[in-house]
Amino acid sequence: MRDIISHIDPKRGISPAAAVADNTPIVSQINNRLGAESVAFLLLMGAIADVDATFTFLMEHGDAANLSDAVAVPDDMLNGTELLATPLFSSDDKVFKIGYTGGKQYQRVTLTPAANTGNIFAAGVWINGKLNLSPAANPPA
Numbered sequence: 459m460r461d462i463i464s465h466i467d468p469k470r471g472i473s474p475a476a477a478v479a480d481n482t483p484i485v486s487q488i489n490n491r492l493g494a495e496s497v498a499f500l501l502l503m504g505a506i507a508d509v510d511a512t513f514t515f516l517m518e519h520g521d522a523a524n525l526s527d528a529v530a531v532p533d534d535m536l537n538g539t540e541l542l543a544t545p546l547f548s549s550d551d552k553v554f555k556i557g558y559t560g561g562k563q564y565q566r567v568t569l570t571p572a573a574n575t576g577n578i579f580a581a582g583v584w585i586n587g588k589l590n591l592s593p594a595a596n597p598p599a
């Protein structure tokens with residue numbers, strides 16, 4: 459079967475918004491992977507106006523719904539690396555991905571710019587897959 463949409467549950471990660479013109483961290487919505495065996499985060503970069511901006515990408519996880527217990531995800535619980543999910547100042551219009559294989563129910567990512575004096579446009583989406591109950595609702599809840 460070539461159907462993928464019945465087997466994934468996309469969730470809002472980082473909503474499209476006005477450009478970030480300073481070093482304010484861009485923090486995703488908290489993902490609840492309840493009912494899903496696999497998780498991925500897709501980071502979509504738009505224009506990056508600053509030619510020397512750098513970024514730090516962090517994925518955290520925890521058991522509390524508000525992530526008050528958040529800790530950085532260990533490298534052995536990631537598909538890919540945080541470094542590979544980190545854009546460069548030259549990453550205009552690129553998509554980055556990272557997977558989560560840990561057992562915690564909640565995840566969050568933070569993209570922190572440094573030396574940014576231009577405009578950064580970013581958006582993101584959580585993809586929960588290998589659902590315990592398929593097909594997934596369309597549109598997602």
